Amino acid sequence: MPAPPLLELDDLTIAYRTRHGDIPAVTGVSLTVAPGESVGLVGESGCGKSTCAFAMLRHFAGAGRILNGRIRFEGRDMAELSAPELERLRGGKIAMVFQDPMASLNPSLTIGEQLCEVLVHHEGLSWDAAGARVAAMLVDVKLPDPSRIMRGYPHQLSGGQQQRVVIAMALLTRPALLVLDEPTTGLDVTIEAGIVDLIATLQQRYGTSMIYISHNLGLIAQICTRVAVMYAGEIVEEGPTTRVFTTPRHPYTQGLLRCLPDVGSDKFSRPLRAIPGSVASPDARPPGCAFGPRCEHFTPGLCDRRGIALEGDDALHRARCVRWRDLVALEHEVAPPNFIPTTTAAAIEVDVAGLTKRYTIDDRGLFAMLRRRAAKTITANAELSFCARRARTLAIVGESGCGKSTFAKILTGLETATSGRLTIGDVDVATLPVERRSRELLRRLQMIFQNPDETLNPSYSIGRQIARVVKKLGVARGRKAIQAETTRLLGLIRLGPEHARRRPGQLSGGQRQRVGIARAYAGEPSIVIADEPVSSLDVSVRAAIIELLLDVQRRHGTTLILISHDLGLVHHIADDVVVMYLGRIMAAGSVAQIFAPPFHPYTEALLSAVPSVDPRMARKRVRLEGELPSAIDPPLGCPFHTRCHRKLGAICVRTPPPEQITPDGLRIACHIPLHDLTRQSGERPR
Amino acid sequence: MIALLRRLPASPIAIIGIAIVAFWVIVALLAPLLAPLAPTRSLQPMALPGDRGPGGIMFWLGTDVLGRDILSRIIFGTRSVLLYAPLATLTAFAAGIAMGLVAGFKGGWLDEALSRFADLILAFPLLILYIVIIAKFGASAVNIVLAVTLGAMPGIMRITRGLVLDQRGRAYVQAAQLRGEPVWYILIVEILPNVRGPLIVDFCLRLGYVIIAIGTLGFLGLGLPPPNPDWGTMINENRNMALVFPHMVVFPCIAVSSLVLGFNLLADGIRELSQTE
Numbered sequence: 001m002p003a004p005p006l007l008e009l010d011d012l013t014i015a016y017r018t019r020h021g022d023i024p025a026v027t028g029v030s031l032t033v034a035p036g037e038s039v040g041l042v043g044e045s046g047c048g049k050s051t052c053a054f055a056m057l058r059h060f061a062g063a064g065r066i067l068n069g070r071i072r073f074e075g076r077d078m079a080e081l082s083a084p085e086l087e088r089l090r091g092g093k094i095a096m097v098f099q100d101p102m103a104s105l106n107p108s109l110t111i112g113e114q115l116c117e118v119l120v121h122h123e124g125l126s127w128d129a130a131g132a133r134v135a136a137m138l139v140d141v142k143l144p145d146p147s148r149i150m151r152g153y154p155h156q157l158s159g160g161q162q163q164r165v166v167i168a169m170a171l172l173t174r175p176a177l178l179v180l181d182e183p184t185t186g187l188d189v190t191i192e193a194g195i196v197d198l199i200a201t202l203q204q205r206y207g208t209s210m211i212y213i214s215h216n217l218g219l220i221a222q223i224c225t226r227v228a229v230m231y232a233g234e235i236v237e238e239g240p241t242t243r244v245f246t247t248p249r250h251p252y253t254q255g256l257l258r259c260l261p262d263v264g265s266d267k268f269s270r271p272l273r274a275i276p277g278s279v280a281s282p283d284a285r286p287p288g289c290a291f292g293p294r295c296e297h298f299t300p301g302l303c304d305r306r307g308i309a310l311e312g313d314d315a316l317h318r319a320r321c322v323r324w325r326d327l328v329a330l331e332h333e334v335a336p337p338n339f340i341p342t343t344t345a346a347a348i349e350v351d352v353a354g355l356t357k358r359y360t361i362d363d364r365g366l367f368a369m370l371r372r373r374a375a376k377t378i379t380a381n382a383e384l385s386f387c388a389r390r391a392r393t394l395a396i397v398g399e400s401g402c403g404k405s406t407f408a409k410i411l412t413g414l415e416t417a418t419s420g421r422l423t424i425g426d427v428d429v430a431t432l433p434v435e436r437r438s439r440e441l442l443r444r445l446q447m448i449f450q451n452p453d454e455t456l457n458p459s460y461s462i463g464r465q466i467a468r469v470v471k472k473l474g475v476a477r478g479r480k481a482i483q484a485e486t487t488r489l490l491g492l493i494r495l496g497p498e499h500a501r502r503r504p505g506q507l508s509g510g511q512r513q514r515v516g517i518a519r520a521y522a523g524e525p526s527i528v529i530a531d532e533p534v535s536s537l538d539v540s541v542r543a544a545i546i547e548l549l550l551d552v553q554r555r556h557g558t559t560l561i562l563i564s565h566d567l568g569l570v571h572h573i574a575d576d577v578v579v580m581y582l583g584r585i586m587a588a589g590s591v592a593q594i595f596a597p598p599f600h601p602y603t604e605a606l607l608s609a610v611p612s613v614d615p616r617m618a619r620k621r622v623r624l625e626g627e628l629p630s631a632i633d634p635p636l637g638c639p640f641h642t643r644c645h646r647k648l649g650a651i652c653v654r655t656p657p658p659e660q661i662t663p664d665g666l667r668i669a670c671h672i673p674l675h676d677l678t679r680q681s682g683e684r685p686r
Numbered sequence: 687m688i689a690l691l692r693r694l695p696a697s698p699i700a701i702i703g704i705a706i707v708a709f710w711v712i713v714a715l716l717a718p719l720l721a722p723l724a725p726t727r728s729l730q731p732m733a734l735p736g737d738r739g740p741g742g743i744m745f746w747l748g749t750d751v752l753g754r755d756i757l758s759r760i761i762f763g764t765r766s767v768l769l770y771a772p773l774a775t776l777t778a779f780a781a782g783i784a785m786g787l788v789a790g791f792k793g794g795w796l797d798e799a800l801s802r803f804a805d806l807i808l809a810f811p812l813l814i815l816y817i818v819i820i821a822k823f824g825a826s827a828v829n830i831v832l833a834v835t836l837g838a839m840p841g842i843m844r845i846t847r848g849l850v851l852d853q854r855g856r857a858y859v860q861a862a863q864l865r866g867e868p869v870w871y872i873l874i875v876e877i878l879p880n881v882r883g884p885l886i887v888d889f890c891l892r893l894g895y896v897i898i899a900i901g902t903l904g905f906l907g908l909g910l911p912p913p914n915p916d917w918g919t920m921i922n923e924n925r926n927m928a929l930v931f932p933h934m935v936v937f938p939c940i941a942v943s944s945l946v947l948g949f950n951l952l953a954d955g956i957r958e959l960s961q962t963e
Contacts, residue, residue: 454856
């Protein structure tokens with residue numbers, strides 16, 4: 001007989017009360033979590049994942065309430081608990097970790113005070129006894145020097161350390177259930193990998209049950225044994241993680257997996273397929289299958305009937321789809337790749353040679369001013385040398401703070417370089433600020449920005465904003481011609497001309513990002529630089545934007561410079577890759593060279609940090625210890641030596657690494673000989 | 687702005703504010719029709735409210751020391767207050783916004799210079815600044831507007847600068863730079879519309895302060911030269927009689943307070959409406 005479940009959601013329906021009546025956010029969700037089990041909850045934003053999580057604590061933001069169903073924790077109905085019982089439960093037996101650690105920590109209390117308070121409050125310990133337990137827990141979450149951290153305030157820690165503190169706080173009372181809501185979103189891949197490892201280790205050690213909410217399928221695959229896929233407030237598929245991700249039954253799950261760029265595939269072998277349309281708003285859900293309107297297998301008369309049940313081969317793996325049996329037979333065909341690889345010998349479009357950018361920070365202390373001491377300097381880019389070739393995609397990767405965005409600013413002229421050369425065509429633009437660039441040069445180079453909320457001016461219609469670029473860069477003259485060009489550009493990003501009159505606030509994030517692409521292409525540029533173009537978008541929207549970007553690039557023969565920290569994305573769309581760390585190039589080469597041995601140790605660590613849904617990608621674990629060093633006092637020698645898992649010794653600390661070049665042109669800056677780098681990391685499965 | 691007006695019914699505070707302000711605007715526009723007597727005509731000194739003067743003229747709010755009808759003076763005084771206060775506030779906003787936009791966007795030494803200049807003005811007690819300027823250049827409408835402009839400008843500049851700093855790094859500003867827009871275009875066409883919300887609220891609040899400031903100048907004898915009807919001057923002229931004939935002071939005071947209150951309520955209403963947006 002299996003152990004009784006720790007948590008049981010039974011036919012749970014939660015609605016939010018609004019002016020237009022009750023709007024159901026979650027409908028008929030049933031889910032059990034056994035002791036010690038880790039269950040993943042995935043789906044696009046607005047699917048009711050977080051509402052479910054809050055319901056487990058019987059906490060409803062705003063006007064939410066349970067319309068139907070039960071939540072049982074350790075066999076007791078949560079609805080019957082009194083307020084004091086509930087309070088003991090929250091933060092006691094059930095703990096939560098949220099996305100933004102700064103929101104969970106009190107900025108005016110020291111870390112030690114806030115952590116000890118949990119034990120004093122929940123377990124009635126004395127402050128001294130609590131302090132000892134807290135220190136032990138901080139060691140468990142692998143924070144260095146616990147006593148110093150306990151005396152410090154939250155803002156003195158990095159984002160990754162803050163999240164570790166929050167996890168420590170959650171685990172202090174040895175909760176039976178830990179609910180994690182996107183705990184690593186917004187952190188760098190390497191930091192994320194460290195935290196995910198930590199969560200998995202601690203979960204095993206303490207036997208805590210876990211509900212892990214994320215839109216990152218790779219992460220879920222890595223740490224959850226069971227997964228529930230949510231769509232429009234319903235669970236549409238649930239089962240053991242490996243089965244759900246290798247043989248997905250529900251078209252939505254299949255769709256999600258198809259839109260995932262992965263290190264196992266690229267644009268030549270497997271184009272991404274976005275799920276058409278968007279999640280129906282909760283007050284306009286269709287009858288029958290909620291996914292029906294977006295499903296390519298939709299059958300009228302069958303899929304639009306009410307009351308579709310979860311079913312499947314066995315009780316473990318079930319999907320809410322009436323046609324799942326037919327769909328198993330339908331092996332989805334892969335669209336033929338229509339990419340013709342460009343040659344590595346294509347003409348050089350952007351040539352970077354010895355590019356360096358130093359920022360000076362004025363020390364404005366009184367003594368510093370009196371002594372006229374030299375200001376501190378930050379080297380954001382040090383001696384960068386590489387080139388971007390025509391009609392190819394060059395990706396610049398690295399953690400935040402590695403100088404990727406500084407390079408983008410120098411290239412676009414928003415900043416000027418301290419020294420070095422940066423030539424576009426035959427013009428050296430390294431020290432040419434944007435206001436002194438000719439119109440031809442401006443036209444030649446445009447940019448796609450990261451944040452869809454900021455990329456467009458909220459005060460004007462999108463048609464006006466695109467038309468302004470068309471006019472300003474002299475692509476078309478006369479009102480009619482400009483309008484025709486604007487309509488054409490909207491068509492390019494698959495928006496109808498009626499969208500021209502909308503304001504950015506009336507568009508979704510994905511649509512805004514599309515408009516950003518149209519604006520970038522309005523000047524018919526030959527070089528487009530895209531700074532994390534999809535990192536703040538939902539999975540399915542992301543795929544659509546990536547494919548659009550590739551499509552437009554192919555049609556215009558544009559040179560694309562992609563700045564990203566997402567190696568899955570980079571592997572999917574890039575032709576050439578530059579790996580940066582603390583402003584220096586660690587490795588540079590074609591995508592095939594970078595993603596195969598010999599690896600630079602840093603590349604290896606980055607690659608190993610990327611979570612993949614493909615269980616075959618189980619790979620050697622390389623975890624970076626510690627934090628990114630400060631750029632003000634970068635380590636001497638090799639900048640990476642403080643975190644390197646293959647550090648040789650004194651030579652790495654003292655001498656900057658030489659640049660080694662393989663016969664086929666891969667550049668690696670490392671002291672370790674190339675043949676060693678090849679041999680030792682060769683066991684990575686491909 | 688139009689959208690804001692359309693949502694107006696949602697805020698009772700804004701409606702009350704608008705009603706009060708509109709009342710005074712109508713009074714100012716129709717002053718010659720509404721005022722029973724000429725504001726400078728001296729008839730019967732120190733009549734109480736409701737007294738009848740020569741020829742059966744009714745003094746609704748009484749007369750002042752010089753025998754001028756207080757109601758008529760308040761009605762005509764509306765004109766000067768509703769002309770000079772908005773004018774002074776507008777010039778202060780024009781100067782303050784221009785400085786704030788440039789300082790926030792350009793940064794560097796220009797920002798330093800403009801910010802220090804603003805600090806310099808703010809370091810003066812405001813009233814002393816007004817007195818110095820008007821004592822030096824003489825009491826006239828132009829000088830009053832100039833003095834108030836100078837006094838209000840630094841605050842507006844600081845607000846604008848902060849708002850611009852927030853917008854400056856946004857991608858749409860960078861996109862404008864990348865297509866070669868000149869600085870004035872970026873400041874006025876791209877950034878200004880996105881920072882107007884807080885500035886509109888501040889305009890209404892500051893208009894209230896400026897009305898008080900102009901009233902204070904009148905009270906100190908630095909306002910419009912007599913015999914112009916001016917609320918502040920009226921309070922000052924009749925100050926000595928306030929204990930015996932409170933009506934001479936109380937009614938102008940009510941006039942000033944109600945107008946200031948009207949603008950403050952309007953500001954609160956706009957803030958409320960823009961938050962529920």
